[in-house]
Amino acid sequence: MTAQQQYSAKLREAGDAVDLIENGSAIVAPTGVGEPPTILEALSENRTEFRGVTVSQILPLRPFGYLDPDTVEHVRHVAYFLGGPTRPGAQAGWVDYYPSYFSEMPALFREGLLPADVVVAMASPMDKHGYFSIGLTPDYTMAALERAKVVILEVNPGVPYCYGHCHVHIDQVDAIVEDDRPLLEVGLPTIGPVQEAIAGHVADLIPDGATLQIGYGGIPDAVVMQLLEKRDLGVHTEMIGDGILSLVEAGVVTNRRKNVSPGSMRATFGLGTRKLYDYMDHNPALEMHPVDITNDPYLAGSHDNLHSINGTMQIDLLGQCGSESLGVKPYSGTGGQSDFVRASNRSRGGKAFIVLPSTAKGDTISRIVPTLSPGTHVSTSKNDIDHVATEFGVVRLRGLSARERARALIGIAHPDFRAELTEQAEKLHLI
Template identity: 65%
Template sequence: MQTVQELYAAKRTDAASALAHLQDKDMIIVPTGVGEPPALLGALSEGRTRWQGIRVAQILAMRKYGYFEPDTARHVRHAALFFGGASRGGGQGGWCDFIPNYFSEIPTLIERGLMPADVVFAMASSMNAQGFFSLSLGTDYTMAAVAKARVVVLEVNPHVPFAHGQCHVHISQVTALVEDETPILEVGLPAIGAVQEAIGKHVADMIDDGSTLQIGYGGIPDAVVMQLTHKRDLGIHTEMIGDGILKLVECGAVTNRRKTLLPGKMVATFALGSRKLYDFMHQNPMLEMHPSNFTNDPYIAGQNDKLVSINASLQVDLLGQCGSESIAHLPYSGTGGQVDFVRAANRSRGGKSFIVLPSTAKEGSISRIVPTLTPGTHATTSKNDVNYVVTEYGVAQLRGKSAKQRAQELIAIAHPDFRGWLREEANKMCVF
């Protein structure tokens, strides 16, 4: 029987040669964000005209590879589970596919064969002595794909942290290995302005010591984080771990001591941050990386008492419906984990979910609090789920409120320049 080192040597190849395992019409599953393997995807881009009908499914592509191109989309085509800067143009132009989903359910879609998973391309840590690699940067739906795929190709990178949790793949599960030492992509904290800071303060004031946090990406969630440094015994159960959370650990605000699910442990499904964050993740017993059907499942996440979710939206109407992922019919991002964690916080004993957004857009010319969602808008979080909505002008609590009460609460936190118009429109709809 071969040793794990012998298996490794036998499966090691270069990126171009690894592509020989591909077949026309394959669906390639790639992890979230910085877990994407640049050598493999770069080689795929260079040789993309060799195939027909290959799709690359991923949440939040970070680099704009050559296959993000309309002229060769019939050969290799991106299938977005969530749009970002690299894929948004293709989504709006119609030459990148879009697969609607809840982040928590993507592993189930794969397991049940509702979403194909023929091939996995993923970045992984170096192999340990027992023959395991860690998919620490993007555990998400990739672990489900590894169990289902015909071909698993890992891009082994010594800069990838070996994290704890349900994120390990054994050499026996791997078809081919490609070695690469490209530094992991680093993503800085977003800029925080006065509006974001004001919204952050409203939310931070409502977060109690001992709460467990889910924090999305963006200027407003990070503005909340920056105002939590004086809190005590916070816990983390989130989808994304970033540098904002790392700051709370370093200042002592996050201890995880009072968590009611996995006390003493931070839980996440993907990482997006700096080299310092990735170093922090390596062999850290405080942190566990789990698939998204664990981290984002509302029933599981809601077992954390005092769970607080903080997520951004683009538009909220007077019933509380959130359009968080499109600008009218044009896709902008995706559902991600917003609905998962809003529902989890609603289940949690003492939980609170916050939908945060500036009151206006386009330099104050457009209200983000609107009578009804703009026609074509992709509705994200429903009126039945929304708890708190926060702008720089205050907090609206919607759960348990009538349509009229909701309209009153939301108009009160709209920009003053638009409150009169909103009242008129609410009267026309007989909800004011």
């Protein structure tokens, strides 16, 4: 049977495709915009026909109907990383979550420690050789595909066909659903004066020829906007977005000076606008790979001059970062922050930046604190922390004693809180 004949035989309506899902199945969906809306809507509409089914992914973007506390015995979300639609459920207790480093998720699937009975994913149209690209999000999805008993692809002409290890052959697919709705678009975050000030401190420390990992958020994207005068930057990152694309268009990112995969960028998921998705399509200057290739600290750290930029919500005077919870309340997830902090620390000439505004809630709360709020999930440890930047400056904590760290962090705290932080540091015998 030819590839096209197989395609025709496997083409189904979404409701018929989800009939392949058995009770008790663990469904894996890709990160963000790679989630297949037609399939997950059909699952939602028929959720009471199932029992004991779970759906897991990183950063869900749509409030699907199965995200319902009244039907969790039928279909429950178990998150790898929370998004807006799943955060309330996690904080209320009816959405569960898996803690893990992003880079280690493929190994967890292969070892059977994370379940993957069914994979559902967005895919590009099939090429003449019978291959689809899931280049928007190969992340952990490629490893889950190896374990899955059922694979259902949602083919959309708007999904870019990417290069790298991100292809699925028709032989691996059990059902195909077609849809042509526009892909979700996520624009750049709002950038204000605080973000610009923080970005300025970081940008000054990024040399020409550096290789970048840029996290999502207003401050990382503000840094991007202040790199337009740099030369020959490279990209090896977790997420590629419109911020990095703007550096490519400006001729700032050339990848010429990368000592690993020179001439091309590597990422594990795309999240941006239609302009980005068009750029990703059939572009030999970009490779989309699973996350154990992009985020593994050893592999990523083999890049010279790797500079990573990621945000946090709170940091204590030892340098511990709480980036994924508000006290005991889960907010996001582990993600790749720790992966790239450790990678940058390994990199020859590398730097890892953790960035945050000095305050929250209208300057009434300091984000630099004596100790993390009780129950806070530690994302980057005191042993891994390198540079920290607020709008009041940037300090390097790596290699400093506890006493020196406390003084350095108090120095970039908001002036209104420095006296209080000093008093608390004295009580803790840090200074």
